Amino acid sequence: MAYDPGHETLLREDLGAALGPRADELDERRMFGGLCFMMAGNMLCGVHKRGLMYRVGKDRAEAALAIPGAQPMAFTGRPMGGMIELYEDDLGRDDTRKGLLALAVEFVDTLAPK
Numbered sequence: 001m002a003y004d005p006g007h008e009t010l011l012r013e014d015l016g017a018a019l020g021p022r023a024d025e026l027d028e029r030r031m032f033g034g035l036c037f038m039m040a041g042n043m044l045c046g047v048h049k050r051g052l053m054y055r056v057g058k059d060r061a062e063a064a065l066a067i068p069g070a071q072p073m074a075f076t077g078r079p080m081g082g083m084i085e086l087y088e089d090d091l092g093r094d095d096t097r098k099g100l101l102a103l104a105v106e107f108v109d110t111l112a113p114k
Helices: 005-026 058-065 092-108
Strands: 027-033 034-039 043-050 051-055 070-072 083-087
Touching: 005 034, 005 043, 005 051, 005 092, 027 043, 027 092, 051 092, 058 070, 058 083, 058 092, 083 092
Parallel strands: none
Antiparallel strands: 027 034, 034 043, 043 051, 051 083, 070 083
């Protein structure tokens, strides 16, 4: 099953609000049956069939999981360190999406460009 295009629109709106003019720096890649947004060549966030995903880094994972609705990402049944997902039922939580995106941007800004 492909991801919901409405989720892509929601994430694009969040990215525009969070990054302002920096949103023009984003690249997109189709991955894992979804769409990933890359900043300076590093994965930032994305859309998949169950909802949204955010790359917050291992050091920010605990803070991310304290945000209502956030779950550890576990595509293969094992949690992926530093990756958080937000399932479809929780996508209406604006503060949750914005909080997770802020943590992801903060983390990706620390990475060297690729």
